[in-house]
Amino acid sequence: MNRPGDRAGARALGSAREPGGLYAAPSILWLTVFFLAPLAIIVAYSFMTPGARGGVEWTPTLDAYRAIANPTFAKVTLNTILVAIGATAVTLIIALPCGYYMARSERQTLLLMLVMIPFWTNFLIRIYAWIAILGNEGFLNDLLLALGLVDESVRFLYNRGAVMLVLVYTYLPYAILPLYSTIDKFDFSLLEAARDLGASKLGAIVRVLLPNVKGGILTAFLFTFIPIFGAYAVPLLVGGTESYMLGNLIADELTKSRDWPLASAISLVITLVTTIGVLLLLRANGASTLGGSAGEASADGAAPEPAVGGAR
């Protein structure tokens, strides 16, 4: 049914009067105007002088990039990198066994539902749930006070630990789903073969399973690291001043300090890190793998779709 060769052949047969260009024109136009052009403006703004009340004056300067290098910003950058790497690592370490367990289970649809329901819940509600638990008047403090374990409310929120916790909570399903769908396609008899040939249980998983599900691990990594690196809402709502991330810095420069070139330069740094990361990983893994699994994972990321993909 799905023979790529046919399509390639069909394209070769296509004639000049084909309507492809006509059909593609609205997408090309829309994304060029409302996605690419805004990015280009950001690039241009990052080399300009800040205007008095937002905007820019068209005098070229590298001030914005010099400002990024100063210690205050460097600290935020470092914090962002640490939080992103830490939260992504924890997420993947939890997600791998989960994906594995789901793939081996006989009740996959049910398990998928259990993962998906929190995932479908609105992003802000999920953050809010933690405020309701860890806040000064939250569930946990109520409990501790009622049990007499503490005399006054403990401040659990507004620090780096809270930011990491809520980030892991938010992005865990993004990692579990691609891992599950890749591991599900893995031929488990290979693991038994490795065991029969004398590999230990862990050895078989590390040497046989992991290399075979590399594409899924990669997708899971990208789908957690990238949004965490650009996180804005989570550090804003449950973080404190010391857990500020680059996303918060951009928003502040944009709306409070009104230094648009600086906001643009920081945005550009995030864009570059993201793009370079994706390209490096694409290359390390062979372009075809990510192309396939990214499409898959995006379908997973999109709310109603996984229910269809997961229905079996």
Add this chain to the structure above:
Amino acid sequence: MSRSASPRRSSFSRGVFIGTIVFLSLPLLVLVLYSFNESKSGGWTGFSVKWYVKLFTDSPQLWRAFGNSAVVALGSAAVATLIGTLGAVAVNWYRFRLRGYLRTLTFMPMILPEIIIGVSLLVFFSGVGLRLSLFTVFVAHVSFNLPFVFLLVLARLEEFDFSIVEAARDLGASDGQTLLRVILPISAPGIVSGFLTAVTLSLEDFVITFFVTGPGATTLPLYVYSAIRFGVSPVINALSVVMILGTVLLTWSTRNFLKYIAAK
């Protein structure tokens, strides 16, 4: 044999999985519990549905925000579905200039963090002198929805080969007839799931909307944000429960609907 061996073999992954499910569900269960708490904050003082009553009868701003969200979600999903479907048909079946460009262009918004899209659109709107309003929110939502619709329709189209288009042509169908009578009907499941995904993503979005919204154009996530910014709000507890139930119901019916049309 293998069955008796299996629980033991996966005891570690089972433990992690159960722990994860508890971790994922517990916060939501706490919200459900507290939505029925009589007191505004602090400990449990008794069962009450008063926050639900307040949610449905005495929260005009919240419902105005919900109205804005619904308008933007349906509008942006409809436009994104129209544009994205045509784009997917073009990329899957036709030759045209800029084909590679369009593929890259649909991939990029999905890998960039949301904040970049939000910030760049804000800068763009102010650069071209467009006042921030519900309209700019709509434009932004079409932009991030389009790639998802494109990919979901493309995935569906890839299941068919070009011979059906050729057959239509051989039988004398014009391009328009081929599109309306052959291509669109077979892509229907992809189009429907693309549309519903777009509606969901739009209802869900906070970060991008936060940057491109203007006075009076508060969406539901923005309303929730302003309500929770400084701590716990019992009406939001009740709203959360309604939203969780709503999503489960919507997804469940979507899934059955898609199964139904896929089977047809």
